[in-house]
Amino acid sequence: MQTVGFGQHDHSACMGGGMKAAEDACTAQGLRLTKGRRRVLEILLQEHRAMGAYDILGLLSDEGFASQPPVVYRALDFLVANGFAHKIQKLNAYIACAHPGDSHTPVFLICRSCKTVAETAASLKSTLGEVADKIGFKIETTIVEAEGMCPTCRAAESPA
Amino acid sequence: MQTVGFGQHDHSACMGGGMKAAEDACTAQGLRLTKGRRRVLEILLQEHRAMGAYDILGLLSDEGFASQPPVVYRALDFLVANGFAHKIQKLNAYIACAHPGDSHTPVFLICRSCKTVAETAASLKSTLGEVADKIGFKIETTIVEAEGMCPTCRAAESPA
DNA sequence: GATGACTTGATATAGTATAACATTTCCAAT
DNA sequence: ATTGGAAATGTTATACTATATCAAGTCATC
Ligand SMILES: [Zn+2]
Ligand SMILES: [Zn+2]
Ligand SMILES: [Zn+2]
Ligand SMILES: [Zn+2]
Numbered sequence: 001m002q003t004v005g006f007g008q009h010d011h012s013a014c015m016g017g018g019m020k021a022a023e024d025a026c027t028a029q030g031l032r033l034t035k036g037r038r039r040v041l042e043i044l045l046q047e048h049r050a051m052g053a054y055d056i057l058g059l060l061s062d063e064g065f066a067s068q069p070p071v072v073y074r075a076l077d078f079l080v081a082n083g084f085a086h087k088i089q090k091l092n093a094y095i096a097c098a099h100p101g102d103s104h105t106p107v108f109l110i111c112r113s114c115k116t117v118a119e120t121a122a123s124l125k126s127t128l129g130e131v132a133d134k135i136g137f138k139i140e141t142t143i144v145e146a147e148g149m150c151p152t153c154r155a156a157e158s159p160a
Numbered sequence: 161m162q163t164v165g166f167g168q169h170d171h172s173a174c175m176g177g178g179m180k181a182a183e184d185a186c187t188a189q190g191l192r193l194t195k196g197r198r199r200v201l202e203i204l205l206q207e208h209r210a211m212g213a214y215d216i217l218g219l220l221s222d223e224g225f226a227s228q229p230p231v232v233y234r235a236l237d238f239l240v241a242n243g244f245a246h247k248i249q250k251l252n253a254y255i256a257c258a259h260p261g262d263s264h265t266p267v268f269l270i271c272r273s274c275k276t277v278a279e280t281a282a283s284l285k286s287t288l289g290e291v292a293d294k295i296g297f298k299i300e301t302t303i304v305e306a307e308g309m310c311p312t313c314r315a316a317e318s319p320a
Numbered sequence: 321g322a323t324g325a326c327t328t329g330a331t332a333t334a335g336t337a338t339a340a341c342a343t344t345t346c347c348a349a350t
Numbered sequence: 351a352t353t354g355g356a357a358a359t360g361t362t363a364t365a366c367t368a369t370a371t372c373a374a375g376t377c378a379t380c
Contacts (some may be wrong), residue, residue: 006247006310006311006312007311021208025241032326032327032377034202034327034328036327036328039208046344050294052366052367053174053367053368054366054367055246066328066329066330068329068330068331069367069368069369070328070329070368070369070370071328071329073368073369074327074328088305088361089249089250089303089305090249090305090307092304092336092366092367092368097214105301105302105304106303106304107304107305107306108304108305108306109306109308109310110305110306110307110308111307111308111309111310111312112307112308112309113174113309113310113311113313113317114312116312117284117311118310119265128304128306132306132308135311136311137309137311138308138309138312138314139307139308140305140307140308140309141226141265141306141307141308142284142306142307143266143303143304143305143307144265144266144267144268144288144302144303144304144307145248145250145267145268145302145303146267146268146269146270146274146288146297146301146302147250147270147271147299147300147301147302147303148269148270148271148272148292148297148298148299148300148301149272149273149298149300150166150212150269150271150273150274150278150296150297151166151167151295151296151297151299152166152271152272152274152276153271153274154296154298155280157273192340192346192357194358194359196358212335212336213336213337214335214336218354226359228358228361228362229336229337229361230337230338230339230360230361231337231357231359231360233336233337233338234358234359252336252337252367279372284353
């Protein structure tokens with residue numbers, strides 16, 4: 001019910017689940033969910049939308065945190081690196097993960113009009129069109145960018 | 161042979177084909193491939209790699225074009241809008257289309273080490289992993305972002 | 321309580337992209 | 351050939367996004 005992001009969902013469950021998943025993962029992996037990192041994740045879960053780094057920074061600053069960009073970028077880097085949040089490249093914006101705990105390749109549906117972003121699970125990429133149809137989202141353009149290591153660089157890295 | 165972007169290919173064919181496809185498309189659709197637009201496309205085809213807007217602007221400027229950002233961004237907007245080039249969101253960079261003339265959803269393989277970008281045709285998204293395997297590219301992360309219109313905005317737009 | 325790894329504070333700067341408005345060019349209709 | 355409008359370009363300024371760098375503090379462990 002809350003997987004899709006458009007339409008109704010139990011938002012408090014959303015938030016609680018996101019925080020708990022992050023806490024558990026940090027405990028399990030010895031990561032430190034410090035005050036600033038925690039607060040940024042809370043904000044992203046609460047707002048439940050893609051937010052620019054400077055939007056978040058504004059909120060932090062209002063709450064007494066320091067107001068320099070590194071404050072928010074460091075927290076975002078941590079959250080993204082550990083899968084608690086994702087960066088929406090097309091919007092230069094960040095959003096809390098909607099499937100915390102799962103290891104997954106996120107797939108986003110982005111409304112070009114209202115900028116609402118829905119994260120869908122991507123177990124089967126071939127079903128992207130079907131998922132969109134089902135919820136009434138009309139896809140106009142899709143970007144797919146896979147990052148990794150090319151043959152040349154792999155060879156250079158492992159000189160066998 | 162030249163579809164993949166890693167490894168050898170007939171680069172002059174690459175360039176000629178890209179320019180011809182753009183010229184034909186412009187003629188057919190009444191678009192104007194003006195001097196600046198043409199030159200930017202030539203540069204992208206020639207270099208055959210993802211280039212930042214300011215990299216391109218530097219070259220243009222050396223050739224006597226004006227050196228203000230709008231010069232290059234306007235040309236890039238035109239080329240991207242008409243499918244002659246693509247933006248690689250992950251790199252904030254631009255690359256000439258490797259499949260000009262075809263209507264297609266581009267799929268990019270980006271080396272995180274050398275930043276080389278290969279564009280593969282994406283008729284079947286489910287084969288992305290297979291394509292990568294075949295050419296020896298090791299995918300580490302994938303981003304998929306579909307842009308379009310959400311149900312709410314569609315309803316607001318067509319008030320039936 | 322010293323060591324070292326990690327985190328935060330703080331200043332500065334780099335990198336990417338667009339707004340706004342004046343001017344010119346192009347093309348077509350008169 | 352004029353003229354009128356659309357499209358493209360010139361130009362200045364500014365907005366937005368992100369990182370480099372180094373100093374200082376925190377935390378766990380020895
Ligand atoms: Zn996710
Ligand atoms: Zn919308
Ligand atoms: Zn293409
Ligand atoms: Zn490489």
